Amino acid sequence: MKYKRLTALVLVIAVLFSFCSCDTLNQFFENDLDAESRIDSDDLISHFIDVGQGDSEFIELPDGKTMLIDAGTREGGNNTIRLIKKLGYRKIDYLIGTHPHSDHIGGLADVIKAFDIGTIYMPDAETQTSTYEYLLKTIKNKNKKIKKAKAGMRIISSEEFDYSADILAPVSDSYESLNNYSVVIMLRYKNRRLLYMGDAEALAEKELADNNTDLSADVVKVGHHGSNSSSSDAFVKKTGASYAVISVGKDNDYYHPHSKIVKRWKNAGASVLRTDLCGNITICTDGNAISVKCEKQEA
Template sequence: MGKNKLTLKTVIYLMLFIFIAYSMYLYLTPETPEKNQLEIHFISVGQGDAVLIKLPDTKNMLIDAGSNKYSNKVINYIRHQGINQLDYVIATHPHEDHIGGLDRVISTFRIGKIFMPDVIHPTRSFEDVLTIIKKKKLRITPAKKDLVIINNNKKDLKAVIISPEDKKYDKINNYSVVLKLTYHKTSFLFTGDIEKEIESKLVNSKYNLRSNLIKIPHHGSATSSSTPFLKEVSPGYAVISVGRDNDYNHPSPITLEKLKEMKVKIFRTDKQGTIIVMSDGSRLSFNLQPLEISYQKKNNNKNKAVKIISLDLKNEVVVIKNTGNETINLAGWKLVSLKGNQQFNFPDNTVLKPGQSFKILSGPSALNKPDNIIWTRSNIWNNSGDGALLTDSNGEIIDRLLREED
């Protein structure tokens, strides 16, 4: 009888010990909160795109992977985030600066679904991507408008492809996948390298383009970011993924001027490196402050005296005049055609005296006379409508003049 009581007592003490130990475990172990933050990482990959998205449902998405030479950087960046699986991979279009590093990324990580537009590009980079997809026995889902990639009602999270359509385009850029990502009250538009043709279609489509943040199309080229498109998106923030001192003069001063006029806050990978955007579903926060770019500063009053007086599209003549009282050195200044984004760099010894005018001529009939400056013997201006932009040596926009068809 005494032995049985001892056993019962031991059991009671043991159960009490287990209860106390478990209670202390619950008290001391922090509760792991359910992930409720969306993170978008615009990885700095020079003149290219690579966007890593850490979704609030704990899954991960990659949009493009930069060029071949940045593949190690992209892989290491993803690893540093503690990621070993990419649930969604989107190759916006088969240009090397977007998919060059994608084959090594696919080879390195576990991959869920892959989305690519239905277009073939005869390049080694494109073939390398197809080869690794086949080797890992993955399947490509054709990226077409209305394709819903994510529809998580619990998280109020949705990702839908809104372009391309199921048709043929003259330019590879226009096959770019355009993705609208929405998380509760915040929204994001990823645009690849679409140009104005696709922007116009989207403006006239059924889609609600309005977004808190836009990845500016085609690295800020003047062939994209049309005014109607930007107004329809109405972003508060813009990210431009672009290479430092690139050969394409991206981003175009025209694009920057449009964003400035709309009071959009700008981030640039060439000037700031990797940009990280965070959303709790209501507000956005960033790892860096928006750029205070030179064109946002107040222009020097002396420089503002230089005006574009006229633009003759047919005869290829632009007249600029110094309307002020001081001589202005035009070294480092640029005259830019809006349609083609061609740029004329004023020679270092160019000075414009008070009241003096210069004619900047182009085309085969351009004559070399006093106060005439020959840009090129090729035609520059688009007779169906074009515009001229004048920037100073700091890249600040001094004047602009738009002309309809002559």
């Protein structure tokens, strides 16, 4: 009898855990689930945070570690801090500042103050802005150092969870445009791949192609807010992406994203998701299936 009860209990737990796939995401955002239950899931969840005109992606990795790529402007970065806290995390294991423009690194100093920080990656590119200098000072005050990001570096590889994070760019040592210094990251979880382009432009895309880098990806965080400086035809086709995410502010001064670029991704077969229309965009995968959630509308 006792044995039967135990079997029943195991079955109930197994059923509960079978729902702990991407479904937990909806439950969490509908406030039915506490943060700890959410963290227990081994899905990979990428949050493309609505920081207005800027970029910020927070990634919950399958082993419970976390990665943050950029944190928008100083003002926009408050949304990043709020979301990470809501999700229940206290530590960012891998922090990446793609390049030293204020719409990417402006919010990083406050993020660094708010959380425990693991390894910080940034490209070997400097600028004299007060935003950049404030970030350097904050990193120093926290007794942290910056690891210079370069193509070919591996951030993490987990055999146990079958995932990896690799730095694909910058390929060269120096560029005219700061955008081309962007740290480009490929995340792989089992059979799925997510590519984060920062503000990399056509030149950096071509370097990746010339390098014979495998650019195939299910999800691409489109380079440079959908500007026509990036997303060259050859690059878009090479990715074969199902989802193209554009991080962009509503009615921004730069007219991002460019309609031609949006069309290019769509014509290549990708669903285009925009933070100015969706708010926060959440993409979840168990390594095979992918689900997408838009804060403001159904994707």
